[in-house]
Amino acid sequence: MKKLLAVVATVTALLVLFQVVGAQVPPVSRGGQLYDEWWKVTGAEAPTSSHPVWATQSTNTRTGEDTWRCKECHGWDYLGAEGAYGSGSH
Numbered sequence: 001m002k003k004l005l006a007v008v009a010t011v012t013a014l015l016v017l018f019q020v021v022g023a024q025v026p027p028v029s030r031g032g033q034l035y036d037e038w039w040k041v042t043g044a045e046a047p048t049s050s051h052p053v054w055a056t057q058s059t060n061t062r063t064g065e066d067t068w069r070c071k072e073c074h075g076w077d078y079l080g081a082e083g084a085y086g087s088g089s090h
């Protein structure tokens, strides 16, 4: 009986620990997901038209929902046209 209680207590402690640790990790990856296709994270409907600001540039030929992804304008390095997305298809 004592052994069973010890096992239950250990498992409970581990579950609590995993929940605490687990709760601290997701916000980082969640931020990355929000910076990308945020509507998939929030459950919002995907945008169908292009972002209004999109018309001010002509180098990136994407249309529709892609134009609303934060990373598509700001780049993953957040340097915009001066970063990695300053050349190439973005």
Ligand code: HEC
Residues within 6 Å of the ligand: 034, 035, 038, 051, 053, 054, 067, 068, 069, 070, 071, 072, 073, 074
């Ligand atoms: C269609 C292109 C586009 C998309 C998509 C976009 N932004 Fe921006 N964002 C801009 C432009 C242009 C500015 C103004 C930059 C300036 O005036 O220097 C700006 C400004 C900002 C700023 C103000 C600080 C700064 O760097 O100038 C933040 C913060 C920002 N955007 C975050 C986001 C986030 C978060 C998302 C996604 C939810 C997003 N942006 C999506 C184009 C975009």
